[in-house]
Amino acid sequence: MNRAIEVLCIVISTTVLSAAYITGGYITAAMVIVFIGAGWLVAELYKWIPVTFLGLLFSSLAAGAGILLDLQIWLVFLGAAAGLAAWDLTRFNQHLQLAADTDDVRDLEKRHLGWLGGTLFIGLLLAGGSIVAQAQLPFGWIMIFAILGVLGLVRFVAWVSRS
């Protein structure tokens, strides 16, 4: 079940991102996305795990570039979220290979899908909310938030590397 959803997520991510680029008139970029998405799918079918990292990186890159190019924001967010879900499920399936035949893998899958779905829903909700509820901040505040954000992220990356 998990694997089918994983493949579906790759397809959704590729389709939605390429659709966003097509609607924006960037046909060549859309073709590149489809080509790379197909490569990700093939890598997934052959279980070339490192390629999923590239897939996630590429989907986020394509989404970021899509926002800079003023493409349909909801399509871009959806594409990015589907890419993240595909990457997550690949990792999850890889971990599940350690489970024994007698383990209740189905239950673990259901629980993980529940958490993943909830997380992506909250992420999309907040991302969408940030678009809808835009507030104009003075430049000084923006700089303070930027510095705090950078410092926070640096600390977070350091914690992640330690753990």
Place this chain on the structure above:
Amino acid sequence: MRGNFLLSLIAYTLILFGLLSMNGPLVGLSLIYVIYLAISYLSAPRNIRIDATRTISTRRVSTNTPCEVTISVANTGSTLEAVLFEEALPTGLKVQEGALRHIFHIPAGKTVTWKYTINGSRGYYTFEEIIAKARDPLWMSSREEKASANGQLFILPPVLRLKNLSIRPRRTRVYSGIVPARTGGPGIEFFDVREYQTGDPLRWINWRLSARYPSTWFTKEYEQERVADVGIILDGRLSANLISENKSIFEYSALAAAAVSGTFLAQGNRVGLLVYGQFIQWTFPGYGRVQRERILRALALARLGTSQVFSHLEYIPTRLFPSHSQLILISPLVADDPDVIVRLRSRGYKIVLISPDPVSFEASYLPDAPEFKQAERIIRMQRELMLEKIRHAGIQVVDWNVSTPFDQVMNQHFRRLPVLPERTGGRK
């Protein structure tokens, strides 16, 4: 690349570019990744509190007999979303059924149980701990904890039943058994005739001899049968047992020691075991089932070893064995051994040498080439000479081709050979 690092990098880049380009949606996009990371971080297991117990279906088992291991883990802390349990099996054991890795979701206060079946080669195995890796619900980070789940297992060599294993040491013990004691008294086999003494049963009177001497009565004596002291010496020297890099004939020697000790103990004898290798492992002589268990456990622990002191049989501590008792030496033999064995015989010990044949053992692994055949013939001749020298000293030799079952070889050998007359010294 670690997943959380990659996600942090993506989120960081998006936020930075969003702030630099004053692009709100770009920062909004980063929230998808930030929320994922934040939920993963906030729901990560902080501490794991588990109690593990291991139950092994039996504490002792024969070689290659399956044995079931059950592990129960109780979660005494908070709910663990997903925990991977794994353990390393001691070398020499292998899983026959089941798995060593399991993943469970364990709610607080609940217990999970799993089983697996193992088997393995002779040895003493200890189980120590299991490793639990608890993961957050998104499986991004893990926390490791070791839970003590001790257990031990003896895998004993199989004990074959041997028939007709008759010995005749010079000295026996006082208790009745089945070993001829070279002393007159009650028994089955005729031993001697002596003058009648008050209390002798009438049916023991030798009427023919008494008729010849009318003034005296004569009584028949039978040979008493008693238990004996049997010392088993198992040669655990690496030089004698290691045939090639990974092949050792020692397992056969251990099997022979188990069979012989089991049979002698079943006959009521007092049996001790000496494993002579890297060091001396001595099982003090004793009787009965308890002693059988002690010897089997000693055999389970017996390992090949090398030592400068014990590289020759010269240093077998003969003080451990009562004088004139029966010794069973189990050794594939090396070139210097026959002289030592003959000297041991000259000290009054009755010796049976059981020698697993290393030549046939090695030949079974070699290719069927003429040069190997030639080499085999030469080495076999050398071995025959060694064994002949030992036989001439009055030592019973069981030359065991290990492709033949041990019980079959022993039963044939001891059926064919009558009790040997006393003879010492080598070939003149």
